[in-house]
Amino acid sequence: ASTLGAAAAQSGRYFGTAIASGRLGDSAYTTIAGREFNMVTPENEMKIDATEPQQGQFNFSAGDQVYNWAVSHGMQVRGHTLAWHNQQPGWMQSLSGSALRQAMINHINGVMAHYKGKLAYWDVVNEAFADDGSGGRRDSNLQRTGNDWIEVAFRTARAADPNVKLCYNDYNIENWNAAKTQGVYNMVKDFKSRGVPIDCVGFQSHFNSGDPYNSNFRTTLQNFAALGVDVAITELDIQGASPTTYANVTNDCLAVSRCVGITVWGVRDSDSWRSGDTPLLFDGNGNKKAAYTAVLNAL
Numbered sequence: 348a349s350t351l352g353a354a355a356a357q358s359g360r361y362f363g364t365a366i367a368s369g370r371l372g373d374s375a376y377t378t379i380a381g382r383e384f385n386m387v388t389p390e391n392e393m394k395i396d397a398t399e400p401q402q403g404q405f406n407f408s409a410g411d412q413v414y415n416w417a418v419s420h421g422m423q424v425r426g427h428t429l430a431w432h433n434q435q436p437g438w439m440q441s442l443s444g445s446a447l448r449q450a451m452i453n454h455i456n457g458v459m460a461h462y463k464g465k466l467a468y469w470d471v472v473n474e475a476f477a478d479d480g481s482g483g484r485r486d487s488n489l490q491r492t493g494n495d496w497i498e499v500a501f502r503t504a505r506a507a508d509p510n511v512k513l514c515y516n517d518y519n520i521e522n523w524n525a526a527k528t529q530g531v532y533n534m535v536k537d538f539k540s541r542g543v544p545i546d547c548v549g550f551q552s553h554f555n556s557g558d559p560y561n562s563n564f565r566t567t568l569q570n571f572a573a574l575g576v577d578v579a580i581t582e583l584d585i586q587g588a589s590p591t592t593y594a595n596v597t598n599d600c601l602a603v604s605r606c607v608g609i610t611v612w613g614v615r616d617s618d619s620w621r622s623g624d625t626p627l628l629f630d631g632n633g634n635k636k637a638a639y640t641a642v643l644n645a646l
C-alpha cells in the first residue's frame with residue numbers, strides 16, 4: 348500500500364490524524380490529509396468550549412466542518428472530548444458541585460445527540476488522572492463533584508448514543524511501570540467488573556525527552572486489551588520524530604489484536620501544537636519525513 352490509511356487497512360486498522368478546521372482552506376494540507384488518512388479527530392472543534400460556549404447554547408459549526416470534510420473524504424471520525432478539565436468555557440469553570448455535575452451530563456447529552464450515529468468513537472473523559480506519581484485522580488472541578496463523575500459520564504454517554512464506542516483517553520499512561528498507568532488500569536478493571544460501559548482506552552502518546560517511549564508500551568496495550576477494551580494510539584507525536592521510535596510504536600499496535608488504530612496529532616510539523624519539536628510525519632513543506640517511511644514500512 349502506498350498511503351498510511353491503506354497500509355493500516357491491510358490489517359483491519361485505521362490510520363488517523365487530528366484535523367484543524369482553520370486549515371481546511373489550505374490545499375497543501377488537505378491534499379496530504381485527504382490522501383494519507385482514514386480516521387479524523389477534530390483537534391479542538393468538539394471540545395467543551397467550542398460546542399457549548401454559553402451554557403445550554405450549543406454550537407456545532409466548527410465540529411461539523413471537520414466532520415463533513417472527513418465524511419466527504421470517506422473517513423471516519425473520533426469525537427474529542429466530552430468531559431475534561433481543560434478547554435472548558437468560562438461558565439463551566441465557574442460552576443461546582445451538583446450544578447457542575449448536571450452541566451456535565453447536559454453537555455454530554457447535547458453534544459452526543461447532535462452526533463448520534465455519526466461517529467466511530469467518543470473520548471468521553473480525557474486526562475482525569477494525576478501526574479504526581481500517586482496513581483490517583485487529578486484535582487479538578489469535575490473531580491470535586493465526586494469520585495463517581497467518570498462513571499456517570501460513561502453511563503450518560505451510553506444512554507445518549509448506544510452505538511458509538513466510548514473511550515477513556517489520557518497521556519503518560521504508555522509506560523506500564525508508571526503509577527498513572529496503573530491508576531487508569533485499575534479504573535478500567537473496576538468499570539468492567541461493575542458493568543460501567545467503557546469500550547476503549549486511548550493512549551495519547553505524546554512522547555518527548557521527559558516522557559520518552561518505553562518498549563513496555565506493548566505490554567501496556569496488551570494488558571488493557573485483556574480487560575476487554577479496544578486500545579488505540581490517539582494523539583501520537585514524537586519529539587524529533589525518530590523513525591525507529593515511530594516504527595516501534597506502530598509495531599506495538601500491530602502486535603495487539605485489539606489495537607484498532609493509530610492517530611497522529613497533526614499533519615505537518617508546522618501544524619503541530621508543539622511545532623518546535625518537529626514531531627510529525629511530514630515537514631513544513633509537506634514532504635514525507637524518514638519517520639513516514641518507517642511507519643509505512645512497518646504497517
Ligand code: XIL
Binds near residue numbers: 391551620
Ligand atoms: C491541543 C491542541 O492540539 C491545541 O491546538 C490546543 O491549543 C490545546 O489542545 N491532549 C489532548 C488534546 O487531549 O486535546 C490536546 O490538543 C493535546 C493534549
